[in-house]
Amino acid sequence: MKPVSRPQDEVDIELIVNGEAVRTRSPARRLLVDLLRDELDLTATHIGCEHGICGACTVLIDGQAARSCITLAVTVDGCAVTTLEGLADDPDMKEMQQSFAEHHALQCGFCTPGFLMTLAGVNRCDGATDERIRELISGNLCRCTGYQHIVEAVRAAWDARSERPSPGS
Amino acid sequence: MKPPKFAYVRPASIEEAIGFVGDGDRFAKVIAGGQSLVPMMNFRLARPELLVDLRCVPGLSGARIAGRRIDVGAMTIQRELELADDVHALCPLLRAALVHVGHQPTRNRGTVGGSLVHADPAAELPAVALALDGEMIARGPSGSRTIKAENFYLGPYTSALADDEILVEVRFSMPAGTRTGFIEFARRAGDFALGGVAAALCLDHDVTTIEDARIAAFGVGSTPLRLRAVEDALRGGSLGAPPIEPAARVGAEEISPIASHGVSESYRRRLIAALLRRVLKEMID
Numbered sequence: 001m002k003p004v005s006r007p008q009d010e011v012d013i014e015l016i017v018n019g020e021a022v023r024t025r026s027p028a029r030r031l032l033v034d035l036l037r038d039e040l041d042l043t044a045t046h047i048g049c050e051h052g053i054c055g056a057c058t059v060l061i062d063g064q065a066a067r068s069c070i071t072l073a074v075t076v077d078g079c080a081v082t083t084l085e086g087l088a089d090d091p092d093m094k095e096m097q098q099s100f101a102e103h104h105a106l107q108c109g110f111c112t113p114g115f116l117m118t119l120a121g122v123n124r125c126d127g128a129t130d131e132r133i134r135e136l137i138s139g140n141l142c143r144c145t146g147y148q149h150i151v152e153a154v155r156a157a158w159d160a161r162s163e164r165p166s167p168g169s
Numbered sequence: 170m171k172p173p174k175f176a177y178v179r180p181a182s183i184e185e186a187i188g189f190v191g192d193g194d195r196f197a198k199v200i201a202g203g204q205s206l207v208p209m210m211n212f213r214l215a216r217p218e219l220l221v222d223l224r225c226v227p228g229l230s231g232a233r234i235a236g237r238r239i240d241v242g243a244m245t246i247q248r249e250l251e252l253a254d255d256v257h258a259l260c261p262l263l264r265a266a267l268v269h270v271g272h273q274p275t276r277n278r279g280t281v282g283g284s285l286v287h288a289d290p291a292a293e294l295p296a297v298a299l300a301l302d303g304e305m306i307a308r309g310p311s312g313s314r315t316i317k318a319e320n321f322y323l324g325p326y327t328s329a330l331a332d333d334e335i336l337v338e339v340r341f342s343m344p345a346g347t348r349t350g351f352i353e354f355a356r357r358a359g360d361f362a363l364g365g366v367a368a369a370l371c372l373d374h375d376v377t378t379i380e381d382a383r384i385a386a387f388g389v390g391s392t393p394l395r396l397r398a399v400e401d402a403l404r405g406g407s408l409g410a411p412p413i414e415p416a417a418r419v420g421a422e423e424i425s426p427i428a429s430h431g432v433s434e435s436y437r438r439r440l441i442a443a444l445l446r447r448v449l450k451e452m453i454d
Contacts, residue, residue: 001224004178004179005179005180005185006178007189007219009175009176028176028220029171029175031172031211050170051208051211051212055272061278064274065274065277066277066278067204067275069211070207072172072177074177074179118273121273138359139271139272
């Protein structure tokens with residue numbers, strides 16, 4: 001990230017989105033979620049509350065889960081952003097999505113991408129208790145499921161992942 | 170639900186940043202992690218004309234341990250401080266409080282300095298700064314000054330920083346023999362607390378007597394509060410028969426809570442007494 005030496009209403013930014021370089025001129029006021037959805041057509045990232053409460057807009061910024069509705073696009077200049085589209089072929093993600101389907105962990109599905117991205121930000125899932133899972137997803141709101149089925153889906157996917165030998169070991 | 174128009178600058182040095190914050194021509198705000206500021210701008214509760222992003226200012230990130238003191242750069246990411254094992258080994262209070270700050274995805278962006286300066290009366294870190302005899306290092310056009318945490322909070326969302334000053338560091342003290350404790354009550358994980366306590370007890374060499382106490386409450390007033398009467402009740406108390414009951418009782422009397430979020434004044438008084446009882450018992454057992 002380079003300095004921007006004079007105050008500007010629009011800033012040239014460069015970032016990596018799902019592995020591809022993106023260069024764009026962004027209004028200072030543009031939210032990251034609007035850059036993703038409106039300019040890059042990446043509509044898996046949902047806009048729910050727009051003030052950082054519901055978690056529907058969760059993406060990974062440099063590998064860490066973050067809320068794209070309370071992140072200005074100009075502040076991720078130079079960062080790598082991953083949306084759910086970027087993990088479409090990721091085996092762990094596919095397994096988690098399958099587990100959500102099997103455990104009825106979604107009904108309307110609006111919140112689901114946010115849950116999946118919060119979970120995608122977790123590197124170590126072995127030995128996670130239900131309490132830990134509940135704490136982790138406490139920043140994502142779901143109005144359909146009552147959460148129990150989501151906890152069960154995560155539990156099942158993580159148990160399966162923990163039982164597999166990790167690649168490289 | 171989008172921020173109004175504003176200009177943006179990302180200075181390369183703290184001097185430049187201070188120049189932009191204090192130029193007086195337009196209403197400027199520092200943006201650190203943005204996890205409190207951007208929601209307020211989305212709601213248009215905050216309408217800065219210029220945002221001064223500190224991301225390219227060197228030297229503002231990271232925690233350093235200096236003897237019994239922890240110096241934390243203002244731009245240190247909350248989650249990084251939460252995960253710092255050396256900090257936790259010296260002072261468990263920081264991790265204990267940080268896990269209650271927002272949610273993991275907001276802690277991945279939110280900064281320590283940002284939360285301290287935002288001065289939300291229900292926030293955890295300002296109370297921690299009070300309990301750990303925190304010192305805020307502010308930089309302005311004429312250099313640095315140190316503001317004691319207990320003089321830093323003037324009102325809701327209002328700190329003692331001048332318009333042309335930027336918080337660059339916070340220093341937490343952990344004298345030998347200190348035990349810390351943290352507790353809060355919120356309706357759901359990640360919600361702002363209805364009340365909470367950050368506490369530090371300084372014990373004597375033989376671990377028999379409470380020599381000093383620094384007890385801070387949050388969520389029960391317009392700023393985080395040192396509970397002086399509670400501290401007086403605890404000071405000199407023996408660990409064999411700790412004065413927990415009297416401390417909890419004066420704590421309930423000492424605060425001046427207001428009714429909000431459907432929670433009455435008397436509820437908050439009883440809540441603080443219950444939280445004091447629990448956290449002190451946990452620290453002394």
